[in-house]
Amino acid sequence: MRITQSFLVYVAVYTARLASSSKSTSASDWSEAAQRAREFVFQLTVDEKIGIVSGGYRQPSPDCVGSIGGISRLDFEGICFSDGPAGYSRSDLVSVFASGITVAASWDVDLMFKRGVALGEEFRGKGAHVHLGPSSGPIGRHAAGGRNWESFGPDPYLAGVAMNSSILGIQSAGVQACSKHYIGNEQELQRTSTVSDDGTVTEAISSNIDNRTLRELYAWPFANAIHAGTAGIMCSYNRVNGLYACENSDTISILKEELDFRGYVVSDWYATHGTASFANAGLDIEMPGNTSAVDGSHYFGDALLKMVQNGTVTTDRLTDMAERVLRPYFLLNQDEGFPSVDPSSGAVFLAYQIGHKAQPHLGGYPMLPARNVRGNHKELIRELGAAATVLLKNVNNTLPLKNNSEVGIFGNAISYPTIGSTFRDAGEYPEGYRYGTVDIGGGSGTVRHTHLVTPLQAVQRHVESYGGRLQVVMDNDDIADGRFRTIYPVPDVCLVFLKSYASEGFDRSSIELPWNSTAVVESTAAICSNTIVIIHSPGVVTLPWADNENVTAILSAHYPGEEIGNSIVEVLWGATPPSGRLPYTIPKTLEDYGPPVFNLTAPATSPDAWQTNFTEGLMIDYRHFDANDIEPQYEFGFGLTYAKFELQGEVDLQVHGTLTQTADKSKGTAPGGLKDLWTEVLTVDVQVRNSGDVDGHAVPQLYVAFPQDTTPAQTPVQVLRGFQKVFVKAGETSTVRLSLLRRDVSFWDESSGDWVIPEGDLTFKVGFSSRDKAALQTKATLI
Numbered sequence: 001m002r003i004t005q006s007f008l009v010y011v012a013v014y015t016a017r018l019a020s021s022s023k024s025t026s027a028s029d030w031s032e033a034a035q036r037a038r039e040f041v042f043q044l045t046v047d048e049k050i051g052i053v054s055g056g057y058r059q060p061s062p063d064c065v066g067s068i069g070g071i072s073r074l075d076f077e078g079i080c081f082s083d084g085p086a087g088y089s090r091s092d093l094v095s096v097f098a099s100g101i102t103v104a105a106s107w108d109v110d111l112m113f114k115r116g117v118a119l120g121e122e123f124r125g126k127g128a129h130v131h132l133g134p135s136s137g138p139i140g141r142h143a144a145g146g147r148n149w150e151s152f153g154p155d156p157y158l159a160g161v162a163m164n165s166s167i168l169g170i171q172s173a174g175v176q177a178c179s180k181h182y183i184g185n186e187q188e189l190q191r192t193s194t195v196s197d198d199g200t201v202t203e204a205i206s207s208n209i210d211n212r213t214l215r216e217l218y219a220w221p222f223a224n225a226i227h228a229g230t231a232g233i234m235c236s237y238n239r240v241n242g243l244y245a246c247e248n249s250d251t252i253s254i255l256k257e258e259l260d261f262r263g264y265v266v267s268d269w270y271a272t273h274g275t276a277s278f279a280n281a282g283l284d285i286e287m288p289g290n291t292s293a294v295d296g297s298h299y300f301g302d303a304l305l306k307m308v309q310n311g312t313v314t315t316d317r318l319t320d321m322a323e324r325v326l327r328p329y330f331l332l333n334q335d336e337g338f339p340s341v342d343p344s345s346g347a348v349f350l351a352y353q354i355g356h357k358a359q360p361h362l363g364g365y366p367m368l369p370a371r372n373v374r375g376n377h378k379e380l381i382r383e384l385g386a387a388a389t390v391l392l393k394n395v396n397n398t399l400p401l402k403n404n405s406e407v408g409i410f411g412n413a414i415s416y417p418t419i420g421s422t423f424r425d426a427g428e429y430p431e432g433y434r435y436g437t438v439d440i441g442g443g444s445g446t447v448r449h450t451h452l453v454t455p456l457q458a459v460q461r462h463v464e465s466y467g468g469r470l471q472v473v474m475d476n477d478d479i480a481d482g483r484f485r486t487i488y489p490v491p492d493v494c495l496v497f498l499k500s501y502a503s504e505g506f507d508r509s510s511i512e513l514p515w516n517s518t519a520v521v522e523s524t525a526a527i528c529s530n531t532i533v534i535i536h537s538p539g540v541v542t543l544p545w546a547d548n549e550n551v552t553a554i555l556s557a558h559y560p561g562e563e564i565g566n567s568i569v570e571v572l573w574g575a576t577p578p579s580g581r582l583p584y585t586i587p588k589t590l591e592d593y594g595p596p597v598f599n600l601t602a603p604a605t606s607p608d609a610w611q612t613n614f615t616e617g618l619m620i621d622y623r624h625f626d627a628n629d630i631e632p633q634y635e636f637g638f639g640l641t642y643a644k645f646e647l648q649g650e651v652d653l654q655v656h657g658t659l660t661q662t663a664d665k666s667k668g669t670a671p672g673g674l675k676d677l678w679t680e681v682l683t684v685d686v687q688v689r690n691s692g693d694v695d696g697h698a699v700p701q702l703y704v705a706f707p708q709d710t711t712p713a714q715t716p717v718q719v720l721r722g723f724q725k726v727f728v729k730a731g732e733t734s735t736v737r738l739s740l741l742r743r744d745v746s747f748w749d750e751s752s753g754d755w756v757i758p759e760g761d762l763t764f765k766v767g768f769s770s771r772d773k774a775a776l777q778t779k780a781t782l783i
Helices: 007-018 027-044 046-053 101-104 109-126 157-170 211-218 220-228 249-258 276-281 302-309 315-331 344-354 377-387 455-465 476-481 517-527 564-573 622-627
Strands: 066-068 079-082 178-180 206-208 232-235 264-267 388-394 404-411 468-473 491-497 531-537 549-555 612-613 645-653 680-690 694-697 702-705 718-724 726-728 734-739 747-749 752-757 762-768 776-781
Touching: 027 315, 027 718, 046 302, 046 315, 066 157, 079 109, 079 476, 101 109, 101 377, 101 622, 109 157, 109 377, 157 178, 157 220, 157 718, 178 220, 211 249, 211 377, 211 747, 220 232, 220 377, 220 645, 249 276, 276 302, 276 315, 276 747, 302 315, 302 531, 455 468, 476 517, 491 517, 531 564, 549 564, 622 776, 645 776, 680 694, 680 726, 680 762, 694 734, 702 734, 718 734, 726 734
Parallel strands: 178 232, 206 612, 232 264, 404 468, 404 491, 491 531, 531 549
Antiparallel strands: 066 079, 388 549, 645 680, 680 734, 694 726, 702 718, 702 762, 747 752, 762 776
16 A cells, blocks of 8 residues: 555654664564574573573562563563553553554554554553554454454454554554464453363364465464564464464464564463473463462473473574564664663552452552653544544434534443443453443453543533533433433434443453443434434444434444543544544344354363364455345445545556566565565556545545456455555545555465465455445456
């Protein structure tokens, strides 16, 4: 895709910061970092190398979620790892950023990068060397996946762009990005091994995936991450084709050999279940390591030392592990004046875990003032939240709102959460808490609020600013009852806020919005002919009331972060026209969407019972809908605007040079894989005209249809291979150029083990969604 000028400015900032110490994420500088790591590790004893690859918690308080211990004789202070992908978890005076799925809904490369920069700045300010993110696993095979909100959605191209931009931003601040969770980590249920009361162990679910699907879908965004220079990759809890992801030499070799990954592979916390088999497969760091909180067990440390001493794990392998851990440390010059770890984070974490009543002084540790790292990031959060809001319905230009004198705001999703600044004990409350807005999900990826502007606050402030009146009802049961005994007169416009909560540790029981939401919408619409529904959700939901004639507008805003109220007010009243697009498909029913979360229908009869076969292959989300000719409620890439856009003329496609069917391997590899796969091979130009009277953002999207007769069975009808968010003033036309790499027009041929450009005509379609009937298209034979 064509990179905008503002993106180039931020890349310049990124390059300048690293250039000050002659660093970038190029292959040559990885080589320089490898040399520095080699020289450092050469000085280490075997015991010290073991310490480098064996994680632990910082003592005496857990102010990092995991760490590598220091070596004082070499002035090495260690490495601090911290969650999570949407902000610094378990801390105070940090920002709550938009979730991954919200970022994807923005379709805005500039904002993806800026968010990454801000995240990197906050992690650096707190003294964390490693940001445990971004996430592209789960990618979103299941609509109800509990952690889908952390990632960038089920299209690998869009997710790959978001991974790339996020990593460039994070590492521009000198903080390591650790991309996760690799690979096939698509559900929370039985994601790791379990032990029954009688001591019987049942292994984690095995995601059984063919080689083509693995590379074209699940590993695709990780190739982008490696190409961007990601420092680390976290292997996931689940098994892949029968082996745990962290001991699967086949999938790890894709990273280290096929994709030329130069950094380290770190286990998810407690995802290690052995020593030699994991180390020899390619795992470089065990986390959390030698202070495992469950039963004290760990598999590296002394156990790894014994394996090295008896030759089961070679000293060369141990040296490689240690060098890989330290390469990103030197690549990003973290040995040069990196901030100390904020010790208050440990106290905040302990308060969260045990509470003040149980431990008034938090185990004897003083209440240390937190280091404020927020800067002015709330402005970016507000901007991104508004830019990512997707307008799904807008009858007769209901939006933007005028200064309506009578406004109603309804629903249990409008106020400050009644449980406080962070979501606690999520597993006990799978639908979240009854009252309070939801701007972030739960689990290790949640973030503690220092600042939160609720929808109620923001709407009330805005309505009062022009002298209007606001009526409020927060009890969903009372709203569903339909009598509205406290409402008089009926408002000119009724804003209904709905929410859905999701968290690590469990999958969603339903993709229908909870808290009696359907009855809430229908009851409100029965008395209010101008009902606008705003949804804050973790991703795919069903909207059975979408066609109600009194529901005049629908907005999907996902989890936009701490400025949730201000962001939605900007869109509702038109200060920021909606420009988000769906990063997934909204189905009419769950059954339409694809394979459900796998669950055994009977108790496990063997330790190996949990097996799920990815027989749908590449056909997830819109690819599944296309292949089975299913009509969605709203298609992938869809989103309305206040402007009116159209494509003009024809698609102008230019192929660069003479192409061969397979990549030129003589050019060698670099981070991301074969260099030739990352070569631009063609460009597509298209004219976008704003024929309305409102300025706005268009998002032309390029889909490629491969010839069905020269590609393997189960090749998708079409795949996204380019997009650009472009601002076009009313009455003006903009030329958009989308560029495609060799990998974008290739498929993985299992028989040859190569990326192959197919013979025959490829169809290139440019439109404003995956099912845009007015899309322009052209055909070309590339070889």
